[in-house]
Amino acid sequence: xxxxxxxxxxxSRWARSPFYFNSAxxxxxxxxxxxxxxxxxxxAIRTCAESSIFQHTFQTLEEHHFIREGFSNDFxxxxxxxxxxxxxxxxxxxxxxxxxxxxxxxxxxxxxxxxEYLQKNPRAATRPAMEPFYLMASDLVVVPTPYVARNLExxxxxxxxxxxxGIYYHFIDARLxxxxxxxxxxxxxxxxxxxxxxxxxxxxxxxxxxxxxxxRRGILKIIEGEIGRA
Amino acid sequence: xxxxxxxxKTVLEENNTTAQEPGLSPEERAAAKQExxxxxxxxxxxxxxxxxxxxxxxxxxIERRKHPRISTEMPxxxxxxxxxxxAAIIGKPELDEIRFLARQLRGKTVKMVNSTAVGGGVAxxxxxxxxxxxxxxxxxxxxxxxxxxxxxEVTKGxxxxxxxxxxxxxxxIKDIFMAYxxxxxxxxxxxxxxxxxxxxxxxxxxASKSPNRGRWIWRCHIDLSxxxxxxxxxxxxxxxxxxxAIFSAPAFTRQxxxxxxxxxxxxxxxxxxxxxxxxxxxxxxxxxxxxxxSRPVITQISRFDRLKDPVxxxxxxxxxxxYVDCQLVLAGGGATDDPEGAVVLQEVMEAAGDDPDVIILxxxxxxxxxxxxxxxxxxxxxxKSLKEGFGLTVTEGLWKEKPVVAGAVGGIPTxxxxxxxxxxxxxxxxxxxxxRYLLTHPEFAVQLGKNGREHAKENFLITVNxxxxxxxxxxxxxxxxxxxxx
Numbered sequence: 001x002x003x004x005x006x007x008x009x010x011x012s013r014w015a016r017s018p019f020y021f022n023s024a025x026x027x028x029x030x031x032x033x034x035x036x037x038x039x040x041x042x043x044a045i046r047t048c049a050e051s052s053i054f055q056h057t058f059q060t061l062e063e064h065h066f067i068r069e070g071f072s073n074d075f076x077x078x079x080x081x082x083x084x085x086x087x088x089x090x091x092x093x094x095x096x097x098x099x100x101x102x103x104x105x106x107x108x109x110x111x112x113x114x115x116e117y118l119q120k121n122p123r124a125a126t127r128p129a130m131e132p133f134y135l136m137a138s139d140l141v142v143v144p145t146p147y148v149a150r151n152l153e154x155x156x157x158x159x160x161x162x163x164x165x166g167i168y169y170h171f172i173d174a175r176l177x178x179x180x181x182x183x184x185x186x187x188x189x190x191x192x193x194x195x196x197x198x199x200x201x202x203x204x205x206x207x208x209x210x211x212x213x214x215x216r217r218g219i220l221k222i223i224e225g226e227i228g229r230a
Numbered sequence: 231x232x233x234x235x236x237x238x239k240t241v242l243e244e245n246n247t248t249a250q251e252p253g254l255s256p257e258e259r260a261a262a263k264q265e266x267x268x269x270x271x272x273x274x275x276x277x278x279x280x281x282x283x284x285x286x287x288x289x290x291x292i293e294r295r296k297h298p299r300i301s302t303e304m305p306x307x308x309x310x311x312x313x314x315x316x317a318a319i320i321g322k323p324e325l326d327e328i329r330f331l332a333r334q335l336r337g338k339t340v341k342m343v344n345s346t347a348v349g350g351g352v353a354x355x356x357x358x359x360x361x362x363x364x365x366x367x368x369x370x371x372x373x374x375x376x377x378x379x380x381x382x383e384v385t386k387g388x389x390x391x392x393x394x395x396x397x398x399x400x401x402x403i404k405d406i407f408m409a410y411x412x413x414x415x416x417x418x419x420x421x422x423x424x425x426x427x428x429x430x431x432x433x434x435x436x437a438s439k440s441p442n443r444g445r446w447i448w449r450c451h452i453d454l455s456x457x458x459x460x461x462x463x464x465x466x467x468x469x470x471x472x473x474x475a476i477f478s479a480p481a482f483t484r485q486x487x488x489x490x491x492x493x494x495x496x497x498x499x500x501x502x503x504x505x506x507x508x509x510x511x512x513x514x515x516x517x518x519x520x521x522x523x524s525r526p527v528i529t530q531i532s533r534f535d536r537l538k539d540p541v542x543x544x545x546x547x548x549x550x551x552x553y554v555d556c557q558l559v560l561a562g563g564g565a566t567d568d569p570e571g572a573v574v575l576q577e578v579m580e581a582a583g584d585d586p587d588v589i590i591l592x593x594x595x596x597x598x599x600x601x602x603x604x605x606x607x608x609x610x611x612x613x614k615s616l617k618e619g620f621g622l623t624v625t626e627g628l629w630k631e632k633p634v635v636a637g638a639v640g641g642i643p644t645x646x647x648x649x650x651x652x653x654x655x656x657x658x659x660x661x662x663x664x665x666r667y668l669l670t671h672p673e674f675a676v677q678l679g680k681n682g683r684e685h686a687k688e689n690f691l692i693t694v695n696x697x698x699x700x701x702x703x704x705x706x707x708x709x710x711x712x713x714x715x716x
Contacts, residue, residue, distance in 0.1 A: 023323070025327060025701055027491060027701040027705065027712070029489065029491055029492070030477060030480050030483050030490040030491065030492050032485065034480075063688065064647070064685075066681060066685070066688070067647075077647070081647075081648050130638070131638070131643055132481070134480030136492065139701070139705060139712030141331070141704065141710050141712055143330050143331065144330065145323065145327075145330075163324050163326075166323070
């Protein structure tokens with residue numbers, strides 16, 4: 001009796017180049033700008049260093065990785081908690097950093113949202129906030145880890161063992177580094193193991209509705225699924 | 231991790247009560263565990279399952295509240311932990327990252343200088359941080375500046391003035407400050423690779439900075455948001471000679487030409503104040519102080535100081551008590567050696583009146599374990615400060631996974647993201663409402679506690695602080711070129 005041809009065994013597939021797990025450590029620098037109302041925030045967003053925009057949007061996701069709800073970027077949180085401007089906070093919170101491959105375009109979007117809001121609500125511009133917004137920036141140092149993956153099993157093992165900062169570095173920080181709407185894990189799966197579908201599914205994991213540990217679990221579930229298919 | 235229940239000599243023991251006497255007799259324990267109907271709120275996290283009303287309190291509790299067992303002997307200091315001891319808390323990958331960062335600095339030497347070897351938060355931090363740096367093979371020396379009474383009077387005056395107090399800054403005062411800094415500068419050697427000078431007292435040592443050797447860091451532990459202008463104008467030129475300045479919160483900084491970094495103050499999760507405790511020890515401490523663990527416990531730990539608003543906390547408690555049967559514990563020190571503290575303690579006792587459920591504890595400085603147990607026994611932790619530094623008691627509460635209600639002052643908003651890692655309040659009424667809400671919505675209280683602990687773990691532990699030092703050392707020594715933005 002003839003048997004259907006079997007899919008190639010994924011389990012035994014070896015990557016052409018290994019995946020080196022890194023992590024990242026950040027040191028916070030205190031900037032010179034601060035905003036005491038929304039007009040000042042708008043000015044600060046226009047003029048601050050790119051590293052400040054990065055800090056308050058991308059980096060805050062790592063710093064508050066354990067919170068699932070109510071937090072997406074520092075500008076949104078401040079508009080809500082210190083300025084009581086819920087409409088603005090909602091619009092800022094809707095910004096998804098994954099759509100941006102450069103800080104310049106992210107800055108433009110932030111400016112546009114605040115400008116539009118203040119045009120419609122001019123009195124909100126100079127209303128004093130309860131707490132000032134201090135612009136910060138972060139110095140990032142990449143830290144290598146001992147974990148290296150040459151196949152899916154080793155990749156899953158590395159994912160389990162690397163610190164949460166490693167997950168952040170490869171999954172979120174990578175988007176700006178790669179200048180693609182993608183992440184290090186998906187790129188490796190697709191280019192080294194020809195797992196385009198798994199890579200795409202992995203890239204769709206929602207970083208705003210789960211914690212970074214949740215992201216880790218989501219990635220592992222996809223990888224373990226691929227291993228199980230072998 | 232558990233610790234042996236420490237045996238300490240207590241006031242009652244000195245009065246010939248046996249050390250083995252349990253806090254409650256079996257009958258009292260049985261009474262305490264008896265189910266009582268009619269309580270208003272669902273079981274709040276941190277309380278024992280069964281509860282009874284204040285009117286049902288066994289006489290034992292009333293007696294203990296009048297005569298709490300407070301230890302009278304200072305315990306011997308515990309040995310500082312090793313880096314490996316933190317693995318169970320932060321995980322091996324995190325520890326590996328610290329070791330990796332340290333490896334690149336191996337052999338680099340550090341000198342830390344402050345103004346006191348014992349007492350005070352800075353000495354407490356250095357006592358923990360320096361052994362860890364040395365263990366990582368970054369030889370770190372701790373020097374303390376010396377001076378006469380005139381010098382320390384000047385520096386105390388500076389301290390108050392930098393917090394916004396009035397001060398008459400004369401040329402003589404400036405001369406005293408500079409003369410002692412110069413004297414210490416001559417006495418010390420400056421051969422290390424990195425110099426970390428803590429607070430304003432030794433700031434003048436930067437005159438020894440050489441263009442060819444060493445990087446100088448000024449670590450400012452105090453809030454400079456509203457300083458006496460004259461004192462700040464005097465210190466600022468010294469501060470601007472440093473290669474970096476470190477502050478505890480963005481709000482505490484001044485405009486400086488020096489790069490400024492943010493290092494949150496930290497707690498040591500393995501210290502007496504923060505380590506895990508056996509439940510039996512927590513029970514014992516509650517017994518010693520007459521705290522009924524079957525009902526919610528609201529706690530504020532702070533010295534008896536008006537800026538901590540203990541009377542405001544009592545007012546909040548009274549508003550809560552109308553709806554939820556609970557107890558209030560106000561525990562702190564400072565009322566024995568500080569005349570103003572004694573006055574505030576008296577005010578607090580008057581505000582409490584004859585309510586037996588307000589438990590006021592004036593604890594000696596060696597009560598870290600007892601404070602740890604009180605925090606762990608609490609249902610809600612309050613820090614209703616009117617003015618605050620960073621507020622490490624808030625950090626301690628977060629670390630113990632407790633819902634924290636705190637005033638939105640000083641460094642507290644950095645720690646408490648409103649309704650996510652705790653609750654910020656601005657008034658007695660707001661404080662009362664939030665406590666009530668937490669006591670009647672235990673699932674929300676549990677979530678705040680969990681988030682709070684993660685927040686503390688990510689940002690306010692000594693291991694995170696150690697990592698920040700290693701990163702800063704690397705950056706200043708040029709071991710690594712940081713990436714500003716991806």
